[in-house]
Amino acid sequence: MPRKAKVRRTGRPRLDGGKAPQTRERILRCAIREFAQQGFRGGRVERIVDDAGVNLRLIYHYFGGKQELYLACLERVFVELRRAEHALELRAMPPLDAMRKLIDFTFDHLSRHPEFIGMVRSENQLGSKGVLRRSRLVRTLTAPLLVIIEDLLERGCRDGVFRGDVDAVQFFITLQALATVHIANRSTLSAILDANLADPTWLKARRRHGHEVLFSYLSPPRAVKRERRTLSGER
Amino acid sequence: MPRKAKVRRTGRPRLDGGKAPQTRERILRCAIREFAQQGFRGGRVERIVDDAGVNLRLIYHYFGGKQELYLACLERVFVELRRAEHALELRAMPPLDAMRKLIDFTFDHLSRHPEFIGMVRSENQLGSKGVLRRSRLVRTLTAPLLVIIEDLLERGCRDGVFRGDVDAVQFFITLQALATVHIANRSTLSAILDANLADPTWLKARRRHGHEVLFSYLSPPRAVKRERRTLSGER
Amino acid sequence: MPRKAKVRRTGRPRLDGGKAPQTRERILRCAIREFAQQGFRGGRVERIVDDAGVNLRLIYHYFGGKQELYLACLERVFVELRRAEHALELRAMPPLDAMRKLIDFTFDHLSRHPEFIGMVRSENQLGSKGVLRRSRLVRTLTAPLLVIIEDLLERGCRDGVFRGDVDAVQFFITLQALATVHIANRSTLSAILDANLADPTWLKARRRHGHEVLFSYLSPPRAVKRERRTLSGER
Amino acid sequence: MPRKAKVRRTGRPRLDGGKAPQTRERILRCAIREFAQQGFRGGRVERIVDDAGVNLRLIYHYFGGKQELYLACLERVFVELRRAEHALELRAMPPLDAMRKLIDFTFDHLSRHPEFIGMVRSENQLGSKGVLRRSRLVRTLTAPLLVIIEDLLERGCRDGVFRGDVDAVQFFITLQALATVHIANRSTLSAILDANLADPTWLKARRRHGHEVLFSYLSPPRAVKRERRTLSGER
DNA sequence: CATGAATGAGGTTTCATTCAT
DNA sequence: GATGAATGAAACCTCATTCAT
Numbered sequence: 010m011p012r013k014a015k016v017r018r019t020g021r022p023r024l025d026g027g028k029a030p031q032t033r034e035r036i037l038r039c040a041i042r043e044f045a046q047q048g049f050r051g052g053r054v055e056r057i058v059d060d061a062g063v064n065l066r067l068i069y070h071y072f073g074g075k076q077e078l079y080l081a082c083l084e085r086v087f088v089e090l091r092r093a094e095h096a097l098e099l100r101a102m103p104p105l106d107a108m109r110k111l112i113d114f115t116f117d118h119l120s121r122h123p124e125f126i127g128m129v130r131s132e133n134q135l136g137s138k139g140v141l142r143r144s145r146l147v148r149t150l151t152a153p154l155l156v157i158i159e160d161l162l163e164r165g166c167r168d169g170v171f172r173g174d175v176d177a178v179q180f181f182i183t184l185q186a187l188a189t190v191h192i193a194n195r196s197t198l199s200a201i202l203d204a205n206l207a208d209p210t211w212l213k214a215r216r217r218h219g220h221e222v223l224f225s226y227l228s229p230p231r232a233v234k235r236e237r238r239t240l241s242g243e244r
Numbered sequence: 245m246p247r248k249a250k251v252r253r254t255g256r257p258r259l260d261g262g263k264a265p266q267t268r269e270r271i272l273r274c275a276i277r278e279f280a281q282q283g284f285r286g287g288r289v290e291r292i293v294d295d296a297g298v299n300l301r302l303i304y305h306y307f308g309g310k311q312e313l314y315l316a317c318l319e320r321v322f323v324e325l326r327r328a329e330h331a332l333e334l335r336a337m338p339p340l341d342a343m344r345k346l347i348d349f350t351f352d353h354l355s356r357h358p359e360f361i362g363m364v365r366s367e368n369q370l371g372s373k374g375v376l377r378r379s380r381l382v383r384t385l386t387a388p389l390l391v392i393i394e395d396l397l398e399r400g401c402r403d404g405v406f407r408g409d410v411d412a413v414q415f416f417i418t419l420q421a422l423a424t425v426h427i428a429n430r431s432t433l434s435a436i437l438d439a440n441l442a443d444p445t446w447l448k449a450r451r452r453h454g455h456e457v458l459f460s461y462l463s464p465p466r467a468v469k470r471e472r473r474t475l476s477g478e479r
Numbered sequence: 480m481p482r483k484a485k486v487r488r489t490g491r492p493r494l495d496g497g498k499a500p501q502t503r504e505r506i507l508r509c510a511i512r513e514f515a516q517q518g519f520r521g522g523r524v525e526r527i528v529d530d531a532g533v534n535l536r537l538i539y540h541y542f543g544g545k546q547e548l549y550l551a552c553l554e555r556v557f558v559e560l561r562r563a564e565h566a567l568e569l570r571a572m573p574p575l576d577a578m579r580k581l582i583d584f585t586f587d588h589l590s591r592h593p594e595f596i597g598m599v600r601s602e603n604q605l606g607s608k609g610v611l612r613r614s615r616l617v618r619t620l621t622a623p624l625l626v627i628i629e630d631l632l633e634r635g636c637r638d639g640v641f642r643g644d645v646d647a648v649q650f651f652i653t654l655q656a657l658a659t660v661h662i663a664n665r666s667t668l669s670a671i672l673d674a675n676l677a678d679p680t681w682l683k684a685r686r687r688h689g690h691e692v693l694f695s696y697l698s699p700p701r702a703v704k705r706e707r708r709t710l711s712g713e714r
Numbered sequence: 715m716p717r718k719a720k721v722r723r724t725g726r727p728r729l730d731g732g733k734a735p736q737t738r739e740r741i742l743r744c745a746i747r748e749f750a751q752q753g754f755r756g757g758r759v760e761r762i763v764d765d766a767g768v769n770l771r772l773i774y775h776y777f778g779g780k781q782e783l784y785l786a787c788l789e790r791v792f793v794e795l796r797r798a799e800h801a802l803e804l805r806a807m808p809p810l811d812a813m814r815k816l817i818d819f820t821f822d823h824l825s826r827h828p829e830f831i832g833m834v835r836s837e838n839q840l841g842s843k844g845v846l847r848r849s850r851l852v853r854t855l856t857a858p859l860l861v862i863i864e865d866l867l868e869r870g871c872r873d874g875v876f877r878g879d880v881d882a883v884q885f886f887i888t889l890q891a892l893a894t895v896h897i898a899n900r901s902t903l904s905a906i907l908d909a910n911l912a913d914p915t916w917l918k919a920r921r922r923h924g925h926e927v928l929f930s931y932l933s934p935p936r937a938v939k940r941e942r943r944t945l946s947g948e949r
Numbered sequence: 950c951a952t953g954a955a956t957g958a959g960g961t962t963t964c965a966t967t968c969a970t
Numbered sequence: 971g972a973t974g975a976a977t978g979a980a981a982c983c984t985c986a987t988t989c990a991t
Contacts, residue, residue, distance in 0.1 A: 032954085048369050051285040054982065064956050069983065087436075127369075133431045134283050134365060141435040151436040178437060179453040182425055190421035193428075196368045200376040201322075201386040202413060218414045226460040289965060299973055300966090310965065518839050520756040524986060534952055536988090545986065557906075600839060603901045604753050604832075611905040621906040648907060649923040656895035660887055663898075666838045670846040671792075671856040672883060688884045695931040737975085759961065769977050774962065 033071045035061045041082045045127025048134060049079050080140045083132055084147060086125045091150040093118060099157050104165035111161070112223055115188045116216045126193050155181060165227070172229045183226075187219040268306045270296045276317045280362025283369055284314050315375045318367060319382060321360045326385040328353060334392050339400035346396070347458055350423045351451045361428045390416060400462070407464045418461075422454040503541045505531045511552045515597025518604055519549050550610045553602060554617060556595045561620040563588060569627050574635035581631070582693055585658045586686045596663050625651060635697070642699045653696075657689040738776045740766045746787045750832025753839055754784050785845045788837055789852060791830045796855040798823060804862050809870035816866070817928055820893045821921045831898050860886060870932070877934045888931075892924040 039060040044052040054075055058065045072078040097114055099107040119126060132139045141147060158177045165171030191198060195206045205211065274295040279287040289310050293300045307313040332349055334342040354361060367374045376382060393412045400406030426433060430441045440446065509530040514522040524545050528535045542548040567584055569577040589596060602609045611617060628647045635641030661668060665676045675681065744765040749757040759780055763770045777783040802819060804812040824831060837844045846852060863882045870876030896903060900911045910916065 046371065048283060048285065050283065051369070053980095055980090065982095066956060066984085067954085070955080075982070129429060129432050130365060130369060133429050134286070134362075134369070136281065136431055139431045139435075141432055144435070147436055148438060155437075176449075176453070178439070179450070182433065182450075183422065183453070183457055185429075186421040186425035187418060190417055190424070194364065194368050194420070196371055196374045197364050197376055198417065200374075200379075201382055202390075203383060204413070214411075215414065215417075218411070218418070222418060222457060222461045225463075226457045228460075288963090301973060302971095304966075305972075516841065518753060518755065520753065521839070523984090535986095536952060537950095539987075540951080597839075599899065599902050600835060603899050604756070604835060604839070606751070606901055609901045609905075611902055614905075617906055618908060625907075646919075646923070648909070649920065652895055652903065652920075653892065653923070653927060655899075656891040657888065659895070660891035664834060664838050664890075666841055666844045667834050667846055668887065670844075670849070671852055672860075673853060674883070684881075685884065685887075688881070688888070692888060692927060692931045695933075696927045698930075758959095760959090769975095770961095771963090771977060772975085775976080780961065 032061075032063055032067060036063060036068060036071060036078070037081060037085060040078050041086060041124050041128065044079055044082050044131055045086075045124035048127075048131040049076075052079070052131075054078075076140065079131075080144065083128050083141055084144050086122070086128045087144075087147045088150060090118060090122070090125055091154060094154055094157075099161060104161050104168055105170050107161050108165065108171075108224075108227065109220075111158075112184065112188075112220060113216075115184055116219060119188045119192060120212060123192060126189055130193060166229075169229060171227045175227065180227075184223065187222060191215050267296075267298055267302060271298060271303060271306060271313070272316060272320060275313050276321060276359050276363065279314055279317050279366055280321075280359035283362075283366040284311075285369075287314070287366075311375065314366075315379065318363050318376060319379055321357070321363045322379075322382045322385060325353060325357070325360055326389060329389055334396060339396050339403055340405050342396050343400065343406075343459075343462065344455075346393075347419065347423075347455060348451070350419055351454060354423050354427060355447060358427055361424060365428060401464075404464060406462045410462065415462075419458065422457060426450050502531075502533055502537060506533060506538060506541060506548070507551060507555060510548050511556060511594050511598065514549055514552050514601055515556075515594035518597075518601040519546075520604075522549070522601075546610065549601075550614065553598050553611055554614055556592070556598045557614075557617045557620060559592070560588060560595055561624060564624055569631060574631050574638055575640050577631050578635065578641075578694075578697065579690075581628075582654065582658075582690060583686075585654055586689060589658050589662060590682060593662055596659055600663060636699075639699060641697045645697065650697075654693065657692060661685050737766075737768055737772060741768060741773060741776060741783070742786060742790060745783050746791060746829050746833065749784055749787050749836055750791075750829035753832075753836040754781075757784070757836075759783075781845065784836075785849065788833050788846055789849050791827070791833045792849075792852045793855060795823060795827070795830055796859060799859055804866060809866050809873055810875050812866050813870065813876075813929075813932065814925075816863075817889065817893075817925060818921075820889055821924060824893050824897060825917060828897060831894060835898060867932075871934075874934060876932045880932065889928065892927060896920050 036057065040052070040057045042060070043057050047053070052075075054068055055065065057078075058068060068075070068078055072081055094111075094114065097107075097110055099111060102110065132141050155177050158181055162171055162175050162177060162180070166173045166175075191206050191212075198204070199206050206215075271292065275287070275292045278292050278295070282288070287310075289303060290300065292313075293303060303310070303313060307316060329346075329349065332342075332345055334346060337345065367376050390412055393416055397406055397410050397412060397415070401408045401410075426441050426447075433439075434441050441450075506527065510522070510527045513527050513530070517523070522545075524538060525535065527548075528538060538545070538548060542551060564581075564584065567577075567580055569581060572580065602611050625647055628651055632641055632645050632647060632650070636643045636645075661676050661682075668674075669676050676685075741762065745757070745762045748762045748765070752758070757780075759773055760770065762783075763773060773780070773783055777786055799816075799819065802812075802815055804816060807815065837846050860882050863886055867876055867880050867882060867885070871878045871880075896911050896917075903909070904911050911920075
């Protein structure tokens with residue numbers, strides 16, 4: 010990815026904002042849709058410009074190339090998720106409420122924004138050729154969230170509503186897993202289970218199930234601690 | 245996909261065994277690797293034949309085309325997983341042991357066979373253009389597994405080691421989710437968490453976490469059932 | 480090239496000096512660098528404006544188009560070379576000194592101004608599509624130089640330090656050849672000779688060699704003229 | 715240049731040679747013409763395939779891409795020149811004859827094969843982006859020629875027909891310079907000298923001039939050695 | 950006089966597939 | 971049954987240039 014997005018030297022910043030940002034934004038939105046649905050390789054530049062109603066050249070003008078555009082899309086969906094998470098103001102809430110809110114939000118956001126899952130899938134498909142590593146932005150945005158989760162778990166432990174040995178990173182991953190799996194694998198699961206996973210009722214049941222799993226795990230061991238240990242113990 | 249695979253137009257089955265089956269198998273293995281890593285769209289027919297060291301035309305001889313080859317790959321990885329699951333003979337074991345074995349197996353198999361995850365990802369990426377629906381084979385293979393899980397959950401409930409309200413399908417999905425998420429999203433998680441998810445120690449910790457989450461959920465409610473209800477209740 | 484440069488359509492010359500001439504000059508310098516390095520076809524208008532830090536449209540304002548800009552570059556490097564040659568004031572010097580000075584100057588100027596060689600290469604690459612023929616300026620500037628060389632050769636012959644049968648044009652070409660070859664072909668010669676032709680020591684040795692070759696040729700035949708005739712005779 | 719030319723795995727080598735080599739050869743010949751005339755950047759793949767009357771895809775099939783094709787062209791013209799030089803069998807001839815033959819050959823070959831000069835020009839234009847460095851072949855072919863020239867100069871010195879202090883590499887470069895300059899710079903020289911350098915008579919005169927210059931240089935200093943030293947001395 | 954925004958034309962490359970023995 | 975050779979379609983990308991203020 011040696012090409013650089015053409016940050017146009019403008020003599021003076023335009024007071025009206027110009028219409029370039031709008032065009033750029035339109036391209037970005039259409040590109041997110043395309044890449045999320047088709048992946049990076051399957052995504053067609055021409056489809057993007059057709060959808061956006063702009064000239065094909067502008068992609069190269071504003072972003073530098075398909076790959077750079079793709080990275081911009083990737084960053085955008087992450088930024089939107091993280092921004093929304095931060096807007097929840099979880100630190101100001103009692104841990105149980107905060108946790109409930111975080112889980113609800115995660116299920117709902119991912120449910121309403123399949124483009125996030127699509128972009129993540131595409132990036133993981135690219136594997137070592139992926140571009141997310143190069144994005145400092147995304148890493149920077151995730152760190153504070155983990156801090157918030159850690160704080161939340163600790164407060165809950167102090168209050169006696171959460172068990173004490175929960176690893177924030179593992180929990181974060183598990184939350185993603187539960188909220189994502191049925192959307193990311195809708196096609197295959199629908200096919201092998203012969204069910205319709207897009208059905209709203211099903212989605213609600215799934216979210217309830219997620220709550221149960223997560224809170225079962227989080228709730229502090231009561232009384233017969235020993236037995237549970239044995240139960241979940243591995244060889 | 246209007247074209248049909250023109251597999252083996254020759255009337256008489258070869259008695260000598262020939263080298264054809266081996267060649268076919270080699271193509272299939274290389275194709276699985278290719279499609280799992282690159283997806284259906286990103287997968288290159290030429291790369292497959294290069295890897296397999298066979299003539300390009302053989303793909304069309306044996307499978308009919310890229311798409312048919314892809315479906316064969318998809319079915320193959322599902323068959324291998326389901327066969328191995330059935331080989332566990334879970335029905336003959338006490339429910340706790342059986343469950344532990346199933347979880348371990350799932351984590352380990354997916355860990356050792358990333359090509360399954362790759363194929364599944366590819367198929368989900370294709371969405372409505374996917375081909376899995378057309379495979380009766382895969383559906384046929386999954387149904388018995390769900391029956392086994394149901395049986396297992398019921399026996400566990402009767403024995404008082406599992407809670408009684410567990411839905412087999414939800415549990416199945418959650419198990420997949422926990423055992424898959426860190427592999428399917430290795431790239432993105434590594435990038436945003438700045439960690440190495442391929443590290444064996446990390447993988448072990450992840451499996452332990454999975455056990456804890458699943459058994460926390462499965463274990464029957466003790467004493468203050470009410471509080472838990474409240475805890476995990478949704479708005 | 481049907482279009483004409485629409486240079487300075489404004490009627491009144493700017494009294495304040497303005498910054499226009501500076502801008503024009505900056506464009507020209509960057510364009511020379513670009514065209515010399517990349518050739519006319521390889522030269523990118525956008526790279527030029529990026530280097531010069533000016534607005535793209537100014538190229539069309541000041542020069543009319545890529546081709547016109549290119550011609551301006553070509554003329555400029557020729558003008559600079561010829562001006563410097565005339566500044567040597569060779570007519571006022573004894574022929575031997577003048578010749579030495581001319582040779583030294585030629586080697587050094589071309590060595591320090593690879594952009595001249597680059598522009599010349601580009602123009603020759605264009606062949607019949609080249610634009611130099613259309614420049615009366617360049618032709619006008621070269622004629623006096625040939626007169627000077629002729630004068631110099633004649634004076635040297637009269638003084639008995641040069642042979643009498645030297646053709647000025649051939650000599651001029653040979654001088655160019657010797658002073659140019661190692662710069663114009665630096666890449667290929669370095670590659671096939673496995674040597675570094677950019678090394679200052681090497682460049683000095685080359686210049687010395689050039690002197691020897693040229694003065695061997697210029698020096699009047701001594702004693703056994705016949706033998707030399709035989710020696711260099713062609714079939 | 716990561717792409718590899720597709721060396722087709724053929725089961726058994728075809729006895730008839732197949733027609734692929736012919737096609738490949740035809741592409742190569744047309745590509746040499748195109749690149750020599752237009753340079754690498756100016757050279758159009760489509761023009762090449764049109765000239766060769768082959769499908770555009772075959773370029774990528776046989777060579778891997780434009781750049782690889784270009785390198786193949788470069789190597790080819792060098793190989794042809796070096797082969798012809800070796801065929802002269804200079805080692806078997808008396809030094810004076812051998813030298814005369816070498817000079818004649820060089821002038822004539824370059825005159826009759828302007829594509830060599832074109833390819834060399836293009837490669838030098840590419841500068842650091844050139845590909846010749848990567849060709850071991852060309853380097854390997856040139857070394858023996860330099861040995862032959864060294865041998866020739868030494869024998870000539872022993873026979874008393876050449877001076878003793880001639881550097882083979884410098885001489886090689888100078889020979890190239892004299893035989894090349896008027897062809898490589900035909901456009902610009904024609905323009906500034908207002909002459910027709912393609913005229914056969916002119917070319918003959920040029921070759922004679924080359925002989926004179928080179929033999930003047932090579933001939934051993936006679937009698938007044940001191941004076942010559944002074945003459946060609948540098949500051 | 951200057952500039953931000955946009956564009957049509959044409960280039961290279963990729964890809965699965967078929968032709969013709 | 972197998973293979974060498976070839977290909978049409980479509981993708982990505984580049985470039986000088988113009989539109990509209």
